[in-house]
Amino acid sequence: MKNTFSCGQDRLTASLALAICRGDIKGIISPESRKKIQASSQAVEKIVSKGQPVYGINTGFGPLCTTMISPEQTKKLQENLLKSHAVGLGEPIPIEIAKLMLVLKTHALAQGFSGIQESTLDRILFFIENNIVPVVPKQGSVGASGDLAPLSHLFLPLIGLGKVHFKGEIISTAKLFQQLDLEPIHLGPKEGLALINGTQFIAAFGVMVVDRFYNILAHADITGAMMLEGLLGSTKPFSADLHQLRPYAGNQHVAQSILNLLHESEIVHSHAACARVQDPYSLRCMPQVHGASRNAWLHLKQMIETEINSVTDNPVVFDENHTISGGNFHGQPIAMPLDYACLAASEIGNISDRRIYLSLEGDTPGVPKLLLKETGLNSGFMIPQYSTAALASENKGLCFPSSADSIPTSLGQEDHVSMGSIGARKALQVIENVEKILGVELFCAAQAVDFHAPLKSGKIMTALYEHVRTKIHHVTEDQIMYEDMEIAIDIIRSGELLTLAKEVAAREGLELETKWSEEFDWY
Numbered sequence: 001m002k003n004t005f006s007c008g009q010d011r012l013t014a015s016l017a018l019a020i021c022r023g024d025i026k027g028i029i030s031p032e033s034r035k036k037i038q039a040s041s042q043a044v045e046k047i048v049s050k051g052q053p054v055y056g057i058n059t060g061f062g063p064l065c066t067t068m069i070s071p072e073q074t075k076k077l078q079e080n081l082l083k084s085h086a087v088g089l090g091e092p093i094p095i096e097i098a099k100l101m102l103v104l105k106t107h108a109l110a111q112g113f114s115g116i117q118e119s120t121l122d123r124i125l126f127f128i129e130n131n132i133v134p135v136v137p138k139q140g141s142v143g144a145s146g147d148l149a150p151l152s153h154l155f156l157p158l159i160g161l162g163k164v165h166f167k168g169e170i171i172s173t174a175k176l177f178q179q180l181d182l183e184p185i186h187l188g189p190k191e192g193l194a195l196i197n198g199t200q201f202i203a204a205f206g207v208m209v210v211d212r213f214y215n216i217l218a219h220a221d222i223t224g225a226m227m228l229e230g231l232l233g234s235t236k237p238f239s240a241d242l243h244q245l246r247p248y249a250g251n252q253h254v255a256q257s258i259l260n261l262l263h264e265s266e267i268v269h270s271h272a273a274c275a276r277v278q279d280p281y282s283l284r285c286m287p288q289v290h291g292a293s294r295n296a297w298l299h300l301k302q303m304i305e306t307e308i309n310s311v312t313d314n315p316v317v318f319d320e321n322h323t324i325s326g327g328n329f330h331g332q333p334i335a336m337p338l339d340y341a342c343l344a345a346s347e348i349g350n351i352s353d354r355r356i357y358l359s360l361e362g363d364t365p366g367v368p369k370l371l372l373k374e375t376g377l378n379s380g381f382m383i384p385q386y387s388t389a390a391l392a393s394e395n396k397g398l399c400f401p402s403s404a405d406s407i408p409t410s411l412g413q414e415d416h417v418s419m420g421s422i423g424a425r426k427a428l429q430v431i432e433n434v435e436k437i438l439g440v441e442l443f444c445a446a447q448a449v450d451f452h453a454p455l456k457s458g459k460i461m462t463a464l465y466e467h468v469r470t471k472i473h474h475v476t477e478d479q480i481m482y483e484d485m486e487i488a489i490d491i492i493r494s495g496e497l498l499t500l501a502k503e504v505a506a507r508e509g510l511e512l513e514t515k516w517s518e519e520f521d522w523y
Contacts, residue, residue: 007125008033008110012308014210014301015523017107020128021099027125029110029118036112037121039319044115044190046320054315054323057115057190078192079159085152085196086162088137093150093201095165098136100204101154102128104308108198113311113318115190123158123185135163135170136201138425142409143331144417146313147201155195160184190317197313197329205424206304206334212431213297213345214522216438217290218498220348221254222464223441224286225261227355229457230448231364232271233283235262243287250294253516255287260511261501264458267449271365282354289351294520296344301522303337332403335420339401342427346395349434352441353388359444360385371447371475378478381444384485388440391433398426439489442468450474460512463504464497 004026005016019025029037047054058070092098106124109116127133134157140149156162157173160183164176177183228235236242238255262268278284315325360381362369370380402423408415446468449457456462468491472484491497505512 004028006030006033007107007121008036008112012104012107013305013523014207014308017100017103017207017308018211020103021096023131027103027106027128029121029125033110033112034118037110037116037118040112040115040317041117041188043317043320044188047323048189050320054325057193057315057323075187075189078187078189081192081196082152082156082159082187083161085148086156088140088149088153090137090139092135092170093138093205094208095133097204097208098154098165099128099131099133100207101136101151101200102133104200104203104207105151105154105195105198107308108200108311108313109194111311113316114194114313115188115317116194117188117191120158120185120187120191120195127157127164131166132157132176133165135165141201141421142407142414142417143199143202143335143420143422143424144329145410145414146197146329147199147331147421148196150201150421151196151198154200155192158185158195159187190315193315194313199307199312199329199331199334199420202331202334202338202418202420202424203304203307205421205428206300206338207308209338209341209345209424209427209431210297210301210304211522212428212435213300213341215495215498216345216348216431216434216492217294217297219438219442219492219495220290220293220352221257221286222261222497222501223352223438223445223492224283224290224355225258225461226445226449226457226465227359227441228258228283228286229262229265229267229461230367230445230452231279231283231355231359232267232274232276232367232452233279234276235259235268237279237284238287248291248295249516249519250298251287251291253294253514253520254290256514256516257512258286260505260514261461262458263460263510265461266455267452267457270452270455280354280358282351282358286351289347293344293348296340298520300337300341303334307334331418331420335403335418335423336401338420338423338427339403342401342423342430343399345427345430345434346392346399349388349395349430349437350392352434352437353385353392356385356388356437356441356444359448364448367448367451371444372477374477380478381447381475381481384440384443384481387485388437391437395430395433398430402426435493436485436489439492440485442492443472443485443488446472447475458510459508460501460504460510463500467491467497467500 020027134154136150136153141147243252243255312328315323372380402419
């Protein structure tokens with residue numbers, strides 16, 4: 001991986017955007033991109049000098065698009081735009097997502113179709129490099145004319161207003177400028193509009209959804225495989241010849257991944273000749289359910305990566321004689337995939353909760369009811385499933401598609417909106433809930449596997465199980481459960497089991513990847 005990324009020139013991926021955000025890669029603007037930026041800025045200046053009406057450059061905004069603005073007032077117009085549109089409400093979005101917005105906006109503007117000044121982009125890069133992150137409220141965007149409210153808050157600090165996260169504190173931009181001896185940027189014609197028109201709020205959440213959704217998909221296969229062992233489930237439903245007859249890439253990838261994880265498992269082999277005909281769906285249908293969610297993840301990743309390499313402001317400036325006031329800012333192209341991903345993530349939590357419930361029934365030879373040998377006085381693992389049931393139900397309520405709604409704004413000028421900003425936030429909330437459900441499944445699955453000792457799994461799953469047991473001990477009687485549950489959730493959220501699985505596979509010469517791994521690769 002290169003240590004620099006040329007904004008506006010190189011192709012951005014979701015993982016690269018996060019790498020720039022986290023300081024692993026430095027975003028730069030190449031000389032070639034700077035020429036395009038200069039040409040676009042000069043084209044805007046010529047439009048102003050000619051006095052020809054071009055939306056947002058020398059006209060008002062939205063329903064005021066027919067109101068002409070004098071050349072002397074075009075710069076004031078842009079500052080007023082940021083002030084009047086900074087109407088966000090609610091708690092600030094996570095710092096990393098706000099910083100991602102800066103990264104995505106820089107890449108879009110640096111393509112040279114927005115009339116932005118070099119000095120403005122250089123100041124945004126300065127913010128990124130010095131971890132100066134504007135405070136952006138989470139509510140207020142309808143995801144259509146760009147994410148107007150959140151982007152206005154994001155760029156108020158350019159003109160010395162608003163608040164920023166800096167060195168662990170939230171401070172006023174005025175105080176920041178005093179500390180760093182900075183002066184406000186003076187926006188040129190079109191710049192305010194270029195800054196706040198766009199889908200960077202939705203897209204930044206989308207990038208984070210792609211990242212964390214990938215993690216829960218990988219760990220759902222791991223917790224599902226561990227639970228399959230704990231409940232003495234069959235691996236026959238994961239056979240390649242079965243899935244060749246219904247060859248969805250996600251299904252085949254999940255089936256093979258679980259077989260790879262369970263390779264040479266003594267626990268699996270111990271019941272090869274048992275009389276059980278088939279397992280419940282939550283075990284047997286993991287390839288179909290996890291696989292369908294994998295396919296949804298892939299679709300989202302493709303859509304998000306198209307979006308973050310696009311020009312989404314308005315109007316688009318090709319040259320002084322060719323500007324188009326269109327709708328590239330409309331969030332619908334990613335609002336719908338985010339709703340799809342929200343549902344797909346929820347289903348991972350739903351089937352995981354079903355496996356947790358299944359582990360408590362006491363129908364598996366050697367595995368006691370409620371995963372505890374002595375119950376009555378002890379409730380065992382009964383109540384953790386209440387929590388996962390609550391989370392799964394909460395997710396169902398969050399799955400109503402935001403993009404199915406539209407409330408006209410801007411006096412009817414913006415009469416159809418995507419609500420993608422709401423869908424993006426909901427999708428991430430669902431994923432956070434699923435991380436918790438999978439953590440509880442890991443907690444229960446390890447307990448179930450304990451009852452099959454001295455039988456062991458294969459090398460990969462044994463290493464994962466033993467890693468869990470270094471942090472969470474076998475439960476023998478009622479205790480405070482939430483502390484172990486939180487540890488298990490942290491294990492899921494950190495991605496450490498997937499990292500360990502890759503290390504063991506490489507060290508032992510075992511297959512972990514599948515022929516579809518590259519297609520479903522996050523990086």
